[in-house]
Structures are given as structure tokens and as C-alpha cells.
Amino acid sequence: MTTNIALVGIGKIAIDQHIPAIMASPDWELAATVSRNNTVKDVENYTDMDAMLKQRPDIPVVSLSIPPAPRYEYAKSAIAAGRHVMLEKPPGASLSEVQILQDLANDAGISLYATWHSREAADVAAAKQWLSDKKLHDLTITWKEDVRRWHPGQEWIWQPAGMGVFDPGINALSIVTEILPDPIHLRSANLVIPKNKQTPIAADLDFSHPSGATVRAEFDFRQPEEQIWEIKATTDAGVMRLIDGGAKLFVDDERLSIKHTNPLSGEYPRLYQNMFQLIANSASDVDLRPMTLILDAFTLGNREMTDAFIE
Template identity: 55%
Template sequence: MAEKLALVGIGKIARDQHIPSIESNPDWSLQAAVSRHASIDGLDHYEALDELLDSRPDITTISLAIPPQPRFEYAAQALKAGKNVMLEKPPGQSLAECYTLENLAKEHGVSIFATWHSRYADCVPDLKSWLSSRVIRKLLITWKEDVRRWHPGQEWIWEPGGMGVFDPGINALSILTEIMPYPVHLSEATLEFPENRSTPIAADLTFVDPTGADMSAVFDWREDGPQNWDIDVETDQGRARLSEGGAKLEIDGTLVKQGADHEYANLYARMAELVKHGKSDMDLSPMIHVCDAFSLGRRLTTDAFHY
């Protein structure tokens, strides 16, 4: 029998990704929506989560597609009500929030899933497998996009907890922490903050690789031209490029795989598996890199940003 699910937050990402992925998966039955400003035709609608929890005790799972700042309160409320919880990335504003939610899920015997959709891009497993038998010499992440195109008018990303350029950058870090055969950690960071904003618009990161590989990342939200979501790797047995956010893989300049957009469908398949077996998945390694960047980062002030 399909699990009954409610979706909290009915914005662009919910309509583009969450709703189609839920409706195409027979393990889920989308029953209700929670939003102050939007609704889904044919479903029960509530303006607040407590209204949903009071009215629909039959719903077992809550998926949160809302900004990170309010997410902790919503997730904690759902967990305390005995609901499984699926968290859009990043899973919270801070590591402390995430660890608290993980403990709440254990306390109440429910599942919680900190999702990293870019890990579920089609070519990520292929690059991970390819790297497992090679020695990495150099790795460069280039994650450059136009914030005006992808996040038009979204002021929350510029507020504390919104993470700025790390909102997309954490996608790259989620891939990095998935494909690497061993963990690495951040050693240096330079963060560029617009003079009128509280979160960075660009970042340069340097990592320590225990084998001595040269490893770095460049994030920028001011890319007017072609958008870049690339990871280039040089090894002792060739070079690889993962591009299009993980959908395309080239080895030594030859295209070996061009994937499709299955990221969110794969997330909901994973959530169904977790609920079925009473397990949780709260890997926070991408979040650790972001927190380290803010802790270690040298802050530079740049031009004001306006939509």
C-alpha cells in the first residue's frame, strides 16, 4: 500500500521536481499540501503544518520543500508527531539543527532523510566507480551560474542561514563527498560578500587530500554566459569530466554517458526504501564543508547585488 505523503512548500522546485516525482512513484500517495501562498489542485490544503497534523493523522510522511531557515521548526514538529520527514537540501541552517533532528527521529522511531539531489544524478555512480581504482592527481570543481536566472527574487538566500552561493555549491560538495574513495577536508577559503548582503556570492575553496592531490573548488553566482556545473579529475590512468551537474560524463575527452533528469525520482525511491525498513539517512558531510568554509574563510567585500 502506498504511503500517504504531504508536501510542505509549493514553490518552483516543488512543482518542477517534487510533485512529478511523487506522482510517478507507486510507493507514494500525495494527499495534501501545506503553504501560505499556493495549493495543488485536487488535494487538501493547509496554511500551517499543525493544521495538517491535527486534520490528517493518516498521513505518515512529510516532505519539506521550504527554505532552510524555517525548516527546523517544521521538521521537529512533524517528527514529534510521529511522522517520517524528508528534507530538501541543505537539511538545515546549522549542523546542530541537523543533529537534533536526527536524534528526534531516533527518539520517535521514524525515518528522516537529508537529501542531496545531485548525488542522484545519472553519471555520479559511474565516476565514483571509475575513481575507485585510480590515484587522483588533481580535482577541480567549477560551479558557476547566474543567480538571477535560477533564483529570481529569492531574498531568503541572502539572509543568514540562506548560504548564498553555497546553496548551489553544496550540490557540488555532495557529489565530491560521494565520489571520493576517501574523505578530504577544507584547508582554506575565500568568500566574496556583496556589500549589501549577508551571504556570499562567490567562493574559492582549497582541500587537503591525504594522498597529496591538488583539490579545489570555485563557486560563483555572477555567470552571465554558459552555466557551468563541472568536476574535472586528473588521475594516474586518465582524465574525467563530470558536467551538467552530474548528467554527463567524459573520459579522456570521449563522451561515455549522457544521462537524463532522474534526481528527484531517485530521492523519493530512496525515501520509500528508508520508510519501508525503518531507517534514516542523515549524511551531513557536504554540510560540514560549508560550515568549515564559513569558519576558515577570508571575507572579501564586493559590489552590491540587486535583482
């Protein structure tokens, strides 16, 4: 039997990822959507979240694919109505509000899932296993993409809580915090901010590693041609490269042949499978480490102003 789920926010990421993942899943039935601007064919749509919660008690799960700023109020309403909640990354606009949601979910006995889709990329688990017994010397994150291509006309990303280049950059940090055996914390940052925006268009981060390894990241939204999503780790046993956002793993320039234990293909199908299992196990998964590192960058970062960004 399938479980009814409501998808809130029918924007680009919902259309590209959430809807196909739900529709293809044997676990889920897309029973309703909530959006002021878009609808899904043959699916009941609401323009008001509270109306959906009131009128559809048969929907036990809500997936929030709206921008971070309004997400807290939506999640709070869903939890108060006894619905399990799935949060698109980053899970909220601030750490404190997500921690409150976590407490509310625990008190209500429902599942809360702060998703990090890049952790479900094809070769991330293999990279974690390979690094588990290696001594790290150096790790470099290079995450460069074209904001005009991936966030066309999305002004929210340039507003407070939108995170700017950290919206994709947090994907890299979600992978790094998953695959590194040891914890890292931010030491310094340089944030490049267009004079007509509130959030960074580029950033350089420097991290502290317990064994003294060099760990750094370079994020940039101004990459018009080849898109680069790479994590490179130099160790005592060779050089590991995780490219294409975690999709392909190389060691000393040789592609590793990975036998995947999860038959599902794609990051978002695996996220929805994870959500189904969390509910079945009466569990939650709220890992805030990637978000903590990004918010530390806003606290510690030097601000460097640059030319205005024109869409």
C-alpha cells in the first residue's frame, strides 16, 4: 500500500526532482500540492497550507519544497497537525528554528527529516568507506556553477536566509561532513557580495582539521561554462576525487567500480525511500552540521563587495 503525501511549493526543484521521485515510488501517492502559482495535473491543489491540513486528514506526510525563510511556519503547522515532515535543504533559515522543530517533532512523536540530497549521490558512500582508514593530508572543495542556469529569476536566493552561493555550497559540505571520519570546524572565510544583493556570489572557506590537514573550499556562482562540483582529498594512500557532485569516484585518476547496495537510482528517490523508513521506524534524522558551517561563515567571514549582479 502507498502512503499519501502532500508536496508544498511547486517550483523548479519540485518539478525537476520531487515530483518525479514521488510519482515513480511504490511507497508514495502524491495526494495534494500546496502552491499559489503552480499545480500538478490530476492532483488536488491548495493555495493555503492550513486548508490542506484541515481538509485532508488522510495525508500523514508533508514534504516542504519552499524557500528556507517561510519554512519554519509551514513545518510548525504540519507538526501541530500531527503530520510527519520532510524538509528540503537547507532545513531552515536559522539553526534555532530547526532545533525548535526538532523538539516539537519529538514531543509529538512524529518523524522529521532534514534532507541533504547530495549525500545520496551515487558514489558518496563509497568515498566515505575509502577515506575511513586513510590519513588525510589535504582536502579541497571546488564548487562552481552558473547561477543564471540553476536559479533563473529566483530572487529569494539573494535575500537574507537565501544563502546565495552557499545554497549549492551547502551540498558540498553535506558530503564532506558525511565522508570525513573526523569533524571539522570553520577557521576563516571571505565572502564576495554583489553591491546590489544581500548574500554572497562567491566565497572561500578555510577549515580546521583535528590532525592538522589542510581543508578548504572555493564556491562561485559565476561559472558560465564547465560546471565544477569536485571534492579532492590527498591522503597517505593516494588521491581521491569525487566529481559531478558525488556521482563519480576516482582514486589516483582511476575510476573505481562501485557495487551499489541500494537499487534506487537518483538522489531524490533515495531521499523519499529514507523518509518512508524513518516513519516506519518512528525515527527522525536532523543533522545540522552542514548548516552550522555555513552560518559560521556568515559569522566569521570577511565581506568583500563586488560589482552588481544583473540577471
